[in-house]
Amino acid sequence: MKIFLTLLALWLALNESLAPGHILLGAAIAGLGLASLRRLQGRTGAVRRPMTALLLLLRVVIDVLRSNVAVARIVLGLGPARRAAGFLAVPLELRAPAGLAALACIVTATPGTSWALYDREGNILTLHVLDLADGEALASEIKQRYERPLMEIFE
Structure with a gap:
């Protein structure tokens, strides 16, 4: 959730806008970015030793x-x-x-x-x-x- 919100905030800051269209587009881009990151990371877990x-x-x-x-x-x-x-x-x-x-x-x-x-x-x-x-x-x-x-x- 932190990554999603960070990407959304970055999108809004770069566009210097809080318009509903930018929020929706930023949320969509942040969601796609987060999904891509999860696929690239693969299985994660705690440090074993x-x-x-x-x-x-x-x-x-x-x-x-x-x-x-x-x-x-x-x-x-x-x-x-x-x-x-x-x-x-x-x-x-x-x-x-x-x-x-x-x-x-x-x-x-x-x-x-x-x-x-x-x-x-x-x-x-x-x-x-x-x-x-x-x-x-x-x-x-x-x-x-x-x-x-x-x-x-x-x-």
Whole structure:
């Protein structure tokens, strides 16, 4: 109801009118907007594991900070001279769309990694990694640090 009233108020404010025609048209547009939003949102519910979500958020913040330092070292030429960038295939168990979206945000927010491809049929995530020293270890780390908590939260 709040969204409906907000959309209606926005319509009336944009048209600078409280005429009955604008109220009816605004109500119709707000109703269509609300119906569209509900269809796009799909099934919603309460957060299943709020403490897991909070711990995951903390872990992501720490990992992003650590990764910023690592990427800065690479850019500044500190550390080993030879770095191997590459693609890494990570088989996933996570299938919930909201969980996959959260994983995409986490991976993309972490400097040095980016979400390159997701194969829905094989449930395989392909990442591009700036410093791909040990692909198996990184895949295992992603599964343990991010996928497992996301499965607890979203599945």
